[in-house]
Amino acid sequence: MTGMLLYTLLGLSLAVLMGVARGSMRRWVIGAGLALLVVFVAFPFSRARGFLSRDTIDPTLLALAPVFPLLLLIPLGVLAALVLARRGAAGWGGALGGAAVLVAAGSWYVQPAQLVRLQPVNGLMELLIAGVVAGSIALLSFSRPQQRIPILVVAALAGGLAFFWFHTPQGGGAYLPKSLGYYKLFFPTPPESQQAMIDSYNQALPELNAIRKELGQDELKPIQGLSDLQGAIPQQASSEGYRLVQPATTQYGAFGIFFLAGLMLGAGLVLLRNPALQEPDDFRAGILIALVATLLMPAFDATEFDLNKLVVGWPFLQQFADKAWPPLLADVAAERYPLQEVLSQIAVTVQMALVGTFLAAIFAMPISFLAARNVTSGTPLMRSVFYLTRLFLNVLRGVPTLIIALILVAAVGxxxxxxxMAIAIHSLTELGKLYSEAIENADKGPVEALESTGASGVNVVRWAILPQVLPLFVSYTVYNFEINFRSSLVLGLVGAGGIGYFINEKMASGQYDQMIVGVIAIVIVVNIIDFASSWLRSRLV
Known part of the structure; x- marks a missing residue:
């Protein structure tokens, strides 16, 4: 419970800080409320265990509402708060809505473990995917109001086809099997079912303890209630769709609920004290706040962000620092010369970036004219070339340099x-895009003047476009070389040569005092290239 109180206090503290800064508090009430609705429906709160780890499910509060109906107070309180905010009573709405969320979520958190029965909601994920498909197409209607009706019809047809495609034997379910019945509701089980599971567990305990004894593990004791279960529930119950819900075993949705509830409560209280802290665009800002919050919370969880890991790993960092300093520049007795090797490899790295950038610039220049809209607008054939070239650049630009390097290392060693080659291929797409945009933004006056005299397309490009864009081309190329040098450092880690390969080798062998020489060299060369690149580009543009 301490963690939940801490999350709530964090939300309250943020609201107080915003109030001290005289910022609008109504937007925080609205943003926290909208984010709470998303968290309630989509973010996992507790944990439900089965027999095996793959049977574990992390339910949302909406999924748990049939088991604990008081949880429905959360969306009701939030909706009431949003209505009050709309009607000019955001202070009362935030205070009451935040308090309602805290009461409902806190009441569920302190509940004991209980047995529940799963009920998949079939068709929900398919409907969501169909809605995304239809909505993506329908967005085009805003930029083409004259064609709005046909676009909406196409969007509806595409959404319907996507929905039914998931239900065909060879449709989406065959490729995304977890999407079918992904969302599950939890329903309570009668007390006799829970007692039957306790009896079944205790009856199987002697056999289980015999196995554990052979493995050298401690014996388990008979249980009196489901809260005494350690780990999994019996296999038969798990296969029949039962799970053991442990409310206090929280997931990232619990942080979202208590933090946002504290934020809403705090913003409401500050508004009650100073009702003037609101602005006309609060609803738009609130939507943005909710969007950012609902994107960041699952992102932090998916990336396993945990500062405690730094605390655990601190002894290694200290050991690394002790072994890495002072740097070993040379060991004549052992005939080891790290500085000499670093200078050689850093030169190779610079040359990799130089050659890759040069090749990319050579091929990007003609391609960029084919990808420029103002140069290829003459005939249908040229328009087709334009779209094909843009498609080529966009597709290839989506493949990271590191992936290209991995493929090429496997192919050429x-x-x-x-x-x-990896640098050249990826830089070709980057420079091609930048060059084409420079061509499209060229002044039309010289082009029209030459065209009025009957000059050919080649002469127009040579005398009207190139003089305008060449300084930009050189500037973009120099900047791309700067980026490519940094990229080449990483490419060495996958065997593509250069100083990165040296650092990876020394790091893997624990020779940190030699590896740090390479790091120092990289820092120096990067700064030199940055200063030189900035000076050169300032002279060109």
Missing amino acids: LGPFAGV
Whole structure:
């Protein structure tokens, strides 16, 4: 419970800080309320265990509402708060809505473990996917109001086809099997079912303890209630769709609920004290706050963000620092010369970036004219070339340099050649895009003047467009070289040569005092290239 109180206090503290800064508090009430609705429906709160770890399910509060109906107070309180905010009583709405959420979520958190029965909601995820497909197409109607009706019809047809495709034997369910029945509601089980599971567990305990004894593990004791279960429930119950819900075993949705409830409560209280802290665009700002919050919370969870890992890993960091300093520049007795090797490899890295950038610039220049809308607008054939070139650049730009390097290392072997080609291929797409945008933004006056004299397309490009865009081309190329040098450092980690390969080798072998020489060299060279690149680009543009 301490963690939940801490999350609530964090939300309250943020609201107080915003109030001290004289910012609008109504937007925080609205943003927290909208985010709470998303968290209630979509973010996991507790944990429900089965027999095996793969049977574990992390239910949302909406899924748990049939088991604990008081949870429905959360959306009701939030909706009431949003209505009050709309009608000019955001202070009361935030205070009452935040308090309602805290009461409902806190009441569920202190409940004991209980047995529940799963009920998949079939068709929900399919409907959601169909809605995303239809909505994506329908967005085009805003930019083309004259074609709004046909676009909406196409959107509805596409959404319907997507929905039914998931139900065909060879449709979406065959490729995304977890999407079918993904969302599950939890329903309570009668006390006799829970007692039957306790009896079944105790009857199977002697056999289980015999196995544990052979494995050298401690014996388990008979249980009196489901809260005494350690780990999994019996296999038969799990296969029949039962799970053991443990309300206090929280997931990231619990942080969202208590933090946002504290934020809403705090913002409401500050508004009650100073009702003037609101602005006309609060609803738009509130939607943005809710969007950011609902994107960040699952992102932090998916990336396993945990500062405690730094505390656990601190001894290694200290050990690394002790072994890495002072740097070993040379060991004549052992005939080891790290500085000499670093200078050689850093030169290779610079040359990789240089050659890769040069090749990319050579091929990007003609391609960029084919990808420029103002140069290829003459005939239908040229328009087709424009769309094909843009498609080529967009597709290839979506493949990271590291992935290209991995493929090329497998194809041509270890060494800088794979790194050079990876840099050249990816930089071709980047420079092609930048060059084409520079061409499209060129002044039309000289172009129209030459065209009025009957000049050919080649002459128009040579005398009207190139003089305008060449300084930009050079500036973009220099900047791309700066980026490519940093990329080439990483490419060495996958065997594509350069200083990255040296650092990876020394790090893997524990020779930190040699590895740090390479790091220092990288810092120096990066700063030199940055300063030189900035100076050169300032002279060109």
